[in-house]
Amino acid sequence: MLVLFETPAGFALFKVLDEGKLSKRLCFSSVFDLIIEYEKQVVKLKAFDKFDNTADALEATTKIIDGSTTKSLRKFLKTHCEGEKLAVADSKLGNAIKEKLKIDCVHNNGVMELMRGVRSQLEELIGGLGSQDLAPMSLGLSHSLSRYKLKFSPDKVDTMVVHAIGVLDDLDKELNRLAMSLREIYGWHFPELAKIVNDNVVYAKAVKLMGFRENAAKLDFSEILPEEVEEEVKEAAKISMGSEMDEYDMANIMELCNRALSLAEYRPQLYDYLKSRMNAVAPNLTALVGELVGARLIAHAGSLMNLAKQAGSTVQILGAEKALFRALKTKHATPKYGLIYHASLVGQAAPKLKGKISRSLAAKAALAIRCDALGDGGQDNSVGLENRLKLEARLRSLKGEELGRSAGSVKGKPKIEVYDKDRKKGAAAGMITPAKTYNPSTDAVLEQTPKSVGEETVEMKTKIDEEAPATEEKKEEEEKEQRCGSY
DSSP: OEEEEEOSSEEEEEEESOHHHHHHOOSHHHHHHHHHHHTSOSEEEEEEEEOSSHHHHHHHHHHHHTTOOOHHHHHHHHHHOTTOOEEOSOHHHHHHHHHHHOOOEEOSHHHHHHHHHHHHTHHHHSTTOOHHHHHHHHHHHHHHHHHHHHHTOHHHHHHHHHHHHHHHHHHHHHHHHHHHHHHHHHTTTOTHHHHHOOOHHHHHHHHHHHOSGGGGGGOOOTTTSOHHHHHHHHHHHHTOOOOOOOHHHHHHHHHHHHHHHHHHHHHHHHHHHHHHHHHHHOHHHHHHHOHHHHHHHHHHHSSHHHHHTSOHHHHHTTTOHHHHHHHHHHTOOOOSOSGGGGSHHHHHSOGGGHHHHHHHHHHHHHHHHHHHHHSOTTOOSHHHHHHHHHHHHHHHHHHHHHHHHHTTOSSSSOOOOOOOTTBOOSTTTTOBOOOOOOOGGGOOOOOOOOOOHHHHHHHHHHHHHHHHHHHHHHHHHHHHHHHHHHO
16 A cells, blocks of 8 residues: 655655554554654655646645646656555545546545654655755745635635725715815805806816916817807806905815816726626626625625625615614614615616515525625626526516506506497498488477567566565575574
8 A cells, every 4th residue: 555645845655564553553652653663664655756846836735725636646646556555635635536547545544643653754754855955845835825825815806896895985985075175165266167067077177277267268178068068167257256366276276176087087997997806706796786786795794705695685685784773673664675776677666666676686686696606616697697687577577567557457457348339240240330420300499489578578577576475485484493593
């Protein structure tokens, strides 16, 4: 049986001289004493494969940690392990060697005790390899391995995303603060400009180009402002009610403009960096909720792995913890969404449907986050795109149901009854009868004899005389009822 042992200088292959004695004495102290007692008679160095440089040592070490083999190690074992059993310290490495090279590998407690004994007597077992050589080799390999792990650590990439979204938010706040200060300070000199130009960046560019308001009439603002706004600015500069400023104050304002414009130029670069990092770290989450919302969710959870451990209901209200605990304390309705409210799918929904679509989006986002955090490297955003299409179809169906309810139907679909009252029956079924025309001959007109004016007046007098006593009687009855009621 052979023993494969890894050292900072290379791979050592030892030959077990007496397997019977080794199998009888399995505890650490017995094997340790056995090696000291027989002085290199338990195992003997058979072959040694030296690393060419630090890069080869780092590659071999990382492969062994992952449970795989390098090309040089496979070649070394093929040369010296033909027809022999191989004792290894890692079961994953043994499975890889057995699968690739068809060499039987052994890994048990006895092998681990033997490895510990070999490690303690490594300088005596390998000639020409002293402690003065092993110590710097071990230190250099450990530093290289630590740098490699730090370089390719997914936690480090999550950290960069968290820092990037934090810097982006701080940059927006700082940009708004500088813009407000610029408007307030320059408003003493030219207050009308703040009402004409609304955009902060355009305002800073206009102030930097113009300086004193007296220069506006002879300057060309075509690269910054539209033609109508340019004319309005020039007209306002002529009749401005602002106060005068000296050169020292204007120099301070110009420095403020430069700071604001430099931050405005840096913001797109930072956003592009965040977008590329999010597409590399969490492509499915980015396809589902966008770069900014996905980065804020990761930053709020602390890392992508911590976010993957959260349930869909937690992802839905992530960022609304204060409102949640306030609602639980006061026994009111709990919030329906947190940071996920800013996703485009939730924004497209009607106010009544935002709760439903945010719940569906949070459930799909939880699946996408787990695919990004726990999936294999180099994956695409197919899961996120597929779930986004399903959510868009769900949103359309919810909008259709809402329109149906507004139309008056109970189940969401408007009922339209077919009007077939005027359809013919019998042979000519399906044909609509023509509209009936008006027949003036069917009208019945009563003939009236004309009366003279005198007769009409006599009739009117008789009617009045007949109605007069009746009205007097009614008045008397009403007065009697009022008297009775008063008593």
